[in-house]
Amino acid sequence: xxxxxxxxxxxxxxxxxxxxxxxxxxxxxxxxxxxxxxxxxxxxxxxxxxxxxxxxxxxxxxxxxxxxxxxxxxxxxxxxxxxxxxxxxxxxxxxxxxxxxxxxxxxxxxxxxxxxxxxxxxxxxxxxxxxxxxxxxxxxxxxxxxxxxxxxxxxxxxxxxxxxxxxxxxxxxxxxxxxxxxxxxxxxxxxxxxxxxxxxxxxxxxxxxxxxxxxxxxxxxxxxxxxxxxxxxxxxxxxxxxxxxxxxxxxxxxxxxxxxxxxxxxxxxxxxxxxxxxxxxxxxxxxxxxxxxxxxxxxxxxxxxxxxxxxxxxxxxxxxxxxxxxxxxxx
Amino acid sequence: xxxxxxxxxxxxxxxxxxxxxxxxxxxxxxxxxxxxxxxxxxxxxxxxxxxxxxxxxxxxxxxxxxxxxxxxxxxxxxxxxxxxxxxxxxxxxxxxxxxxxxxxxxxxxxxxxxxxxxxxxxxxxxxxxxxxxxxxxxxxxxxxxxxxxxxxxxxxxxxxxxxxxxxxxxxxxxxxxxxxxxxxxxxxxxxxxxxxxxxxxxxxxxxxxxxxxxxxxxxxxxxxxxxxxxxxxxxxxxxxxxxxxxxxxxxxxxxxxxxxxxxxxxxxxxxxxxxxxxxxxxxxxxxxxxxxxxxxxxxxxxxxxxxxxxxxxxxxxxxxxxxxxxxxxxx
DNA sequence: CCCTCCGCCGAAAACGTTTGCACAAAAATT
DNA sequence: AATTTTTGTGCAAACGTTTTCGGCGGAGGG
Numbered sequence: 001x002x003x004x005x006x007x008x009x010x011x012x013x014x015x016x017x018x019x020x021x022x023x024x025x026x027x028x029x030x031x032x033x034x035x036x037x038x039x040x041x042x043x044x045x046x047x048x049x050x051x052x053x054x055x056x057x058x059x060x061x062x063x064x065x066x067x068x069x070x071x072x073x074x075x076x077x078x079x080x081x082x083x084x085x086x087x088x089x090x091x092x093x094x095x096x097x098x099x100x101x102x103x104x105x106x107x108x109x110x111x112x113x114x115x116x117x118x119x120x121x122x123x124x125x126x127x128x129x130x131x132x133x134x135x136x137x138x139x140x141x142x143x144x145x146x147x148x149x150x151x152x153x154x155x156x157x158x159x160x161x162x163x164x165x166x167x168x169x170x171x172x173x174x175x176x177x178x179x180x181x182x183x184x185x186x187x188x189x190x191x192x193x194x195x196x197x198x199x200x201x202x203x204x205x206x207x208x209x210x211x212x213x214x215x216x217x218x219x220x221x222x223x224x225x226x227x228x229x230x231x232x233x234x235x236x237x238x239x240x241x242x243x244x245x246x247x248x249x250x251x252x253x254x255x256x257x258x259x260x261x262x263x264x265x266x267x268x269x270x271x272x273x274x275x276x277x278x279x280x281x282x283x284x285x286x287x288x289x290x291x292x293x294x295x296x297x298x299x300x301x302x303x304x305x306x307x308x309x310x311x312x313x314x315x316x317x318x319x320x321x322x323x324x325x326x327x328x329x330x331x
Numbered sequence: 332x333x334x335x336x337x338x339x340x341x342x343x344x345x346x347x348x349x350x351x352x353x354x355x356x357x358x359x360x361x362x363x364x365x366x367x368x369x370x371x372x373x374x375x376x377x378x379x380x381x382x383x384x385x386x387x388x389x390x391x392x393x394x395x396x397x398x399x400x401x402x403x404x405x406x407x408x409x410x411x412x413x414x415x416x417x418x419x420x421x422x423x424x425x426x427x428x429x430x431x432x433x434x435x436x437x438x439x440x441x442x443x444x445x446x447x448x449x450x451x452x453x454x455x456x457x458x459x460x461x462x463x464x465x466x467x468x469x470x471x472x473x474x475x476x477x478x479x480x481x482x483x484x485x486x487x488x489x490x491x492x493x494x495x496x497x498x499x500x501x502x503x504x505x506x507x508x509x510x511x512x513x514x515x516x517x518x519x520x521x522x523x524x525x526x527x528x529x530x531x532x533x534x535x536x537x538x539x540x541x542x543x544x545x546x547x548x549x550x551x552x553x554x555x556x557x558x559x560x561x562x563x564x565x566x567x568x569x570x571x572x573x574x575x576x577x578x579x580x581x582x583x584x585x586x587x588x589x590x591x592x593x594x595x596x597x598x599x600x601x602x603x604x605x606x607x608x609x610x611x612x613x614x615x616x617x618x619x620x621x622x623x624x625x626x627x628x629x630x631x632x633x634x635x636x637x638x639x640x641x642x643x644x645x646x647x648x649x650x651x652x653x654x655x656x657x658x659x660x661x662x
Numbered sequence: 663c664c665c666t667c668c669g670c671c672g673a674a675a676a677c678g679t680t681t682g683c684a685c686a687a688a689a690a691t692t
Numbered sequence: 693a694a695t696t697t698t699t700g701t702g703c704a705a706a707c708g709t710t711t712t713c714g715g716c717g718g719a720g721g722g
Contacts, residue, residue: 002389002446004678015702020680030700045469050445051391052678055382055707058333060447069407070426071607076401079428092442095401095426097410111423114381115333115708116391138376221611254613276402277608280552282585335708346672351710359670383708386677446678 003046011040023048054115063300064117065095066108068124073275074292075123078144081296082121089304091118102126112139119303122146124188136314140307144299145290146190147316154306155316156299160190163288163321164197164242165204167270170286170323171240172205174330176268179207180238181214182227182248194244194272213238217248224251232259239267246271246278246287253285253328269328284326291319334377342371354379385446394631395448396426397439399455404606405623406454409475412627413452420635422449433457443470450634453477455519467645471638475630476621477521478647485637486647487630491521494619494652495528495573496535498601501617501654502571503536505661507599510538511569512545513558513579525575525603544569548579555582563590570598577602577609577618584616584659600659615657622650 005023009016014033021029022037040046054060063086067075083093094117098105105126112120119140125132129148135141136153143155171179181198184191195214202209215230217223224243231238232255243249249271256263263269263283271278271287278285298317306312325331336354340347345364352360353368371377385391394417398406414424425448429436436457443451450471456463460479466472467484474486502510512529515522526545533540546561548554555574562569563586574580580602587594594600594614602609602618609616629648637643656662 002678006678016679017681017702017704018700021701024680028698028700033700047441047444049386049678050442050447051382051386051389052707053445053680055380055386055678055709056680058382058707060382070401070410071404071407073402073404079401080430083428083430092427092439095428096423097414097426099411099414108423110378111381113378114384116381250611254611257613280581280585281612282588333708337708347709348672348674348711349670352671355710359668361670364670380708383677384710386679386708387710389677 002049003044005046005048007044008037008040008046011044012036058115060116060118061090062092062094062117063303064108064111064120065093066105066120066122066125067095067097068100068126069097070095072124073277074273074290077292078123078296081293081298082144082300083296084293085297085300086304089301091300091304093300098126100126102128106131109135109139109141112141119307121299121303140303142299142303142306144295145292146188148189152314154299154302154312154314156295156302157190157316157318158290158295158321159318160193161197161200163272163290164194164244165201166197166321166323167272167288168198168201168242169205170325170329171242171268171270172201172207174240174268176240177207178210178236178238178240179213180227180231180241182224182231182241182243182252183214183216184219184223184244184248185216186218191244198242219245219247221247221251221254224248224253225255226251228252228255232256232261237267240270241267242270244272246273246275246285249285249287249328250277250281253281253283264327264330268330271328274324279326283328286326286329286331287324289322289324291321294319333380334375336377336379338375339368339371339377342375343367389446391447391449392421393423393425393448394634395439395442395451396424397436397451397453397456398426398428399431399457400428401426403455404608405604405621408623409454409627412624412629413475413631414627415624416628416631417635420632422631422635424631429457431457433459437462440466440470440472443472450638452630452634471634473630473634473637475626476623477519479520483645485630485633485643485645487626487633488521488647488649489621489626489652490649491524492528492531494603494621495525495575496532497528497652497654498603498619499529499532499573500536501656501660502573502599502601503532503538505571505599507571508538509541509567509569509571510544511558511562511572513555513562513572513574513583514545514547515550515554515575515579516547517549522575529573550576550578552578552582552585555579555584556586557582559583559586563587563592568598571601572598573601575603577604577606577616580616580618580659581608581612584612584614595658595661599661602659605655610657614659617657617660617662618655620653620655622652625650 005016009019022034086093096108121142124146129151133152147155147157215227271285274287274289336347340350353365417424427439453474455477460482464483478486478488546558602616605618605620
């Protein structure tokens with residue numbers, strides 16, 4: 001059916017071993033033979049069957065990135081980082097989506113168990129910490145962006161507690177004392193940590209926590225709109241709102257805009273993620289920027305290191321974030 | 332090193348053939364043997380090496396989706412369609428990004444040539460039509476969303492000419508006669524077709540074409556802003572603007588908003604794609620919606636059909652689009 | 663009682679590579 | 693000139709599966 005290395009060998013009048021050697025740029029092969037092989041390859045339009053190769057070498061030089069969906073736009077930058085780091089080491093990055101289904105996430109990890117890829121990095125896993133820990137013992141798994149409590153797996157992320165605290169502290173430094181929080185019902189670790197940061201900032205500044213100021217919704221923009229409405233209808237309105245994601249913040253601002261609130265003066269808004277739209281949407285949103293590219297790069301570098309060595313680094317690396325100050329905080 | 336089918340066979344006291352049979356749910360195996368094998372599999376934590384399997388069966392049951400980047404948010408829906416159709420047939424979908432680099436796109440297609448995947452779908456390819464046509468002769472390639480002129484490859488897309496015409500016709504039906512067009516310098520076929528639709532609509536309604544009303548920029552929102560500014564500074568301002576993408580339209584509206592133009596009355600805006608943000612951004616954008624999910628579903632269905640049969644369907648399928656009317660056209 | 667058939671199973675070939683080993687010829691060293 | 697080293701090459705094993713083929717034993721029909 002298909003053209004194999006044997007056909008090339010025959011056409012070039014050499015053995016398959018020799019063909020393999022010139023294809024893999026091994027040194028001990030004569031110029032004549034090499035030329036003959038290359039010509040045959042070109043003539044026949046041969047390209048090697050990686051299933052055979054990978055089986056023999058038992059490595060695929062491929063890494064699988066497992067994400068929830070391609071919708072979260074800031075995954076894009078992380079993936080670029082991953083690809084860059086992978087390319088340096090001669091690896092390819094493949095992407096697959098879990099559709100928020102832990103069962104399907106497990107199915108995708110099957111590619112790892114079945115040696116179809118050499119390693120996998122989880123971005124926002126749906127599986128529980130214990131399961132991932134267990135799988136991580138025998139397979140090359142890493143996590144990125146999102147950490148999991150008690151998960152003994154190589155992780156690259158940011159310090160979400162600190163980041164949340166920094167954002168809220170900034171709002172406080174602008175004289176705000178009544179700060180709303182719009183977060184999610186779904187308890188991802190990053191949400192939890194960012195909320196924790198919010199709490200800490202309040203506490204450190206002697207501002208009493210008021211539970212009426214926190215709204216639990218979903219990750220949709222519409223949920224932010226609802227949250228903002230709820231907060232603004234409080235007897236004592238907030239003078240600033242911290243949302244745990246930019247999408248939510250944009251939704252919240254939509255409510256504010258529609259009711260004529262003077263954003264950046266009357267109420268300050270702070271988001272998280274610095275998605276592309278946060279500087280397209282007017283007014284421009286102040287937000288926390290994650291080093292997306294760097295996280296992706298680092299997680300792949302560390303993962304590949306783990307794959308090559310006997311010992312396995314299971315550390316949690318936290319990369320520095322930064323505050324991006326724009327119009328919604330009056331900057 | 333790793334646990335193989337041999338180990339399972341030994342543990343279950345049967346031959347590897349039997350193990351393979353129970354793993355593949357073949358009928359002719361006794362209940363006793365099956366049970367023994369299943370127990371052994373569980374005990375040893377065995378999972379089959381797909382490299383071996385795929386090599387033997389010479390199929391991987393995987394399809395590669397090649398996209399420019401994960402940034403374009405409406406890819407997401409297409410991918411879901413692809414995954415759904417693939418799952419039905421027992422295939423997985425992998426995603427890889429070209430980073431807008433034709434050379435890297437070719438590298439990714441190498442996965443197809445090297446039998447690491449059974450088929451590939453190109454979404455917005457960077458390679459030229461001729462190259463893709465040639466590769467399509469010997470490999471299972473399909474295109475989705477974007478068609479290429481003179482490209483003899485299975486394609487699923489929409490009728491962009493017709494869609495552009497419909498959008499502009501709608502603006503005309505609202506009494507507009509001076510309609511601006513914001514498009515891209517980069518000549519993708521969809522842009523060309525949408526422009527063509529714009530022209531046709533004007534012509535059919537006896538509106539003379541005015542080249543000053545068309546602005547050539549990039550795909551960024553900022554470019555839309557610039558385009559809108561340019562159009563609005565014309566001696567005779569447009570009374571409607573059609574942008575070939577929602578991102579551009581949103582950028583354009585940013586300019587309009589900042590200069591106090593009454594969107595939806597003074598100037599109508601029409602976008603294209605119906606991205607997620609087009610109904611979050613206020614005012615809500617009227618736009619052309621593509622059947623993304625359906626395109627993805629169909630392209631995979633057709634591709635798999637091609638893979639199974641000897642003959643190869645190279646048709647272009649055009650799925651119906653629809654107009655979504657919102658605030659920016661006064662609806 | 664013999665033959666046939668069927669259910670179940672194992673041996674071995676095959677898929678397409680890479681690579682250790684052996685070996686001849688050529689080159690370099692005595 | 694005799695020895696050793698180097699260079700280039702081919703043979704064949706190995707990677708982990710699936711699947712064909714044939715064999716064995718027992719059941720059922722004549």
